[in-house]
Amino acid sequence: MYPLKFNPILKSTIWGGDKIIPFKHLDCQQAQVGESWEISDVPGDESVVANGADAGKNLTQMVDEYKGALVGEANYKRFNGKFPLLIKFIDAQDDLSIQVHPNDELAMKRHNSMGKTEMWYVIDNANGKAHLRSGLSKQITPDEYAAMIANNTICDALADYAVKPGDVFFLPAGRIHSIGAGCFIAEIQQTSNITYRIYDFNRKDKNGNTRELHTELSKDAIDYSVEADYRTHYEPKQNEPVELVTCPYFTTSVYDLSENMTMDYSELDSFVIYICMEGACSITDNEGNTVELQAGESVLFPATTKTLEVVPQGKVKFLETYV
Known part of the structure; x- marks a missing residue:
């Protein structure tokens, strides 16, 4: 996938x-x-x-x-x-x-x-x-x-x-x-x-x-x-995840990135959704699939995704959510 x-x-x-x-x-x-x-x-x-x-x-x-x-x-x-x-x-x-x-x-x-x-x-x-x-x-x-x-x-x-x-x-x-x-x-x-x-x-x-x-x-x-x-209440941070909500229905964090980041989902048995609010980035999964994400877009990564490499185009801010 x-x-x-x-x-x-x-x-x-x-x-x-x-x-x-x-x-x-x-x-x-x-x-x-x-x-x-x-x-x-x-x-x-x-x-x-x-x-x-x-x-x-x-x-x-x-x-x-x-x-x-x-x-x-x-x-x-x-x-x-x-x-x-x-x-x-x-x-x-x-x-x-x-x-x-x-x-x-x-x-x-x-x-x-x-x-x-x-x-x-x-x-x-x-x-x-x-x-x-x-x-x-x-x-x-x-x-x-x-x-x-x-x-x-x-x-x-x-x-x-x-x-x-x-x-x-x-x-x-x-x-x-x-x-x-x-x-x-x-x-x-x-x-x-x-x-x-x-x-x-x-x-x-x-x-x-x-x-x-x-x-x-x-x-x-x-x-x-x-x-x-x-x-x-939460403390905004750059280039690291900040967890906002965790409940039985979803866990959501915000990322404010100006540097490349590797996401490891190998232990997660769930899809992951990114919702972009600011900026843009390129995202490449462990199978070599690359998707461009910009403000106003959302992308769904299937549960088979093991890792993602996120490369900001300058800066990017997005929500990450999964179940």
Whole structure:
């Protein structure tokens, strides 16, 4: 096998902006692109391979064909032949709805789906004006929560953060959250599209309709615990990995490289994904396959990959994630 790139799936949204297409160096016209689904095995939105001998096959077909060689033997068994991660870029020109995602148990019971634990890495913050919400700022009960939805005061109970490039937030299933206006982020999440919309600022669509809220469904999905700080703190470093998140669903590190680096994955039974935020590099695997990676691109290395040689073109910054 060889490093795989995929055609992006662009999603126009009522809150979307105009940054994703130029960030990804795409030659296309599409208004209000809020999301680019980089690597997806969500039914109906399966990513299609863009390079090499497998070009034209979608990710579901690739997992069916290559099984553990692509995703890792343990991952293939654990996730019943499904690709376990969904990778996105998100450009919020306006606030997204306040929402929550169910955990595995609840999502399987209600939707026959995986739950949705995720993380955000802030790439840009609209000249310092971006914010997001993550977690409860004070203790409330499920009944108080429903009342705050009804009287439009739920934002008063949420932790609100001004953000800057490099900020990281880990969002386990059950944590209330909302990406705010001005955020441009990379998102890593479980393969799930189950979202309970809690509050949408009484916005109306082009037809004058408000979007559906899921107050009753979300009441049982929320983790009502309160933490002092929901931001992930880490010390940026150059030319060495910095681990950001490790959880049962993914492990993610950030690399900020100005020197060549050899990556050793010989003991890892998993695919590896690189998500590039800045700069560019060449990457060569142990079989001699070379792929170019630049800002706005993502690449999937199969589980058969033993080593990678990363050669920055000046400087490069990317996220590395695996299961």
